[in-house]
Amino acid sequence: MSDGFWRGLFVVAAMFNVAAGLPPLVAPEQALETFGMAPLPDHLFMRVTGLLVLTLGVGYWFVSRNLNLREIVWLGVIGKSGVVVLFAWSWMRGLVSSTAAAAGMGDLLFVIGFLSFLATHRPNSAKPA
Numbered sequence: 001m002s003d004g005f006w007r008g009l010f011v012v013a014a015m016f017n018v019a020a021g022l023p024p025l026v027a028p029e030q031a032l033e034t035f036g037m038a039p040l041p042d043h044l045f046m047r048v049t050g051l052l053v054l055t056l057g058v059g060y061w062f063v064s065r066n067l068n069l070r071e072i073v074w075l076g077v078i079g080k081s082g083v084v085v086l087f088a089w090s091w092m093r094g095l096v097s098s099t100a101a102a103a104g105m106g107d108l109l110f111v112i113g114f115l116s117f118l119a120t121h122r123p124n125s126a127k128p129a
Contacts, residue, residue, distance in 0.1 A: 017057025
């Protein structure tokens with residue numbers, strides 16, 4: 001696939017992570033309500049989660065600008081695979097809503113895309129766009 005396709009994948013991944021990371025970071029109570037989860041006494045863990053998701057989104061933006069940053073893609077594969085497993089497990093146990101599970105399963109598409117990128121795209125020495 002072309003570099004343009006891969007750049008687009010990482011722009012979409014960046015936008016997805018920004019959209020997923022901002023709500024728990026800036027509005028943790030509403031994010032918990034959306035996911036059907038009980039409020040926590042302190043929203044620190046929800047905000048940390050939002051911050052980390054947002055940070056990975058910035059990493060995907062970096063990759064969209066320089067496709068040679070493969071290490072960031074590996075972090076995405078690891079993190080997003082973990083999200084898929086954790087949300088599926090929690091949903092099967094009835095601990096999170098279907099909305100939350102669907103959001104977690106969305107990461108499976110990125111895992112597939114990221115692994116495809118890593119398997120087929122070869123780094124080059126050209127300047128990043």
